[in-house]
Amino acid sequence: MSFYESLIRELYDRLAERYIADRPNVPWNERPWLDRFLTHIPPGGSVLDLGCGAGTPIGRYLLSRGRAVTGIDTSPRLIAHCRATLLDGDWRVADMRTLALSRQFHGVLAWDSFFHLGHDAQRAMFPVFRDHALPGAILMFTSGAEHGEAYGDYHGETLYHASLAPEEYARRLADNGFSVVKRVFDDPDCAGHCVWLAQRTH
Incomplete structure (x- = not known):
């Protein structure tokens, strides 16, 4: 684990109450x-939400649309909040990088979470995606637009992000049995997000 990856894990748990309070005030453009x-x-159908955070709005929305949600996050405080507020979900403290649930899902989601991992950790995630995806399952994640690292700020704390090159994401998806359905870089309707939607084809 890189130095900044370890900081991210600690930061979200330590600032969990602030994150829970802040999240409803962020414009909801993911819908x-x-x-x-x-x-x-x-x-x-079933959804695995990797890096589910406080469960709102994304986990709540998926549940409201009749899907069974299993949410994973490294923060015990955020998972405790999910368990207290979204009783229909299955919320677990776990690290996505070492996840091995011995089950597969109709959908795998890593929205604004996967991109906090370093380059090597991201590369190692594609077999994890595959192992938790049913044949025909859909995978969605956010990334950067090019290979590199970026450092943001959250309440005065360093917020680490990394991205592989688009060509490498496409290659690793293909190598793990996924076909790209749609990808949009710097989506103006989604606060400039870069979003990948891929389906497991084999």
Whole structure:
């Protein structure tokens, strides 16, 4: 684990109450992408939310649309909040990098979470995505637009982000049995997010 990856884990747990209070005040622009994601998941289907945070708004929305949600986060405080407020979900303290649930899902989601991992940790995540995806399952994650690292700020704390090159993401998806369905870089309708939507084809 890199130095900044370890800081991210500690930061979100230590600032959990601030994050829970802040999240409802952030404009909710994920819905169009979540709706695209949900078109590939049958009613009652299962979703693995990697880096689920406080569970709102994303986990709440997925549950409201009749999907079974298993949410994973490294922060015990954020998971405790999910368990107290979203009783229909299955919320677990776990590290996505070492996840091995021995089950597969109709959808795998890593929205604004996967990009906090360093380059090597991101590369190692593609087999994890594959191992938790049913045949035909949909995968959605956010990334940067080019290979590199970036450092943001959250309440005066360093917030680390990394991205592989788009060509490498596409290659690693293909190597792990995923076909790109849609990708948009710097989406103006989603606060400049770079979003990947891919389906497991084999």
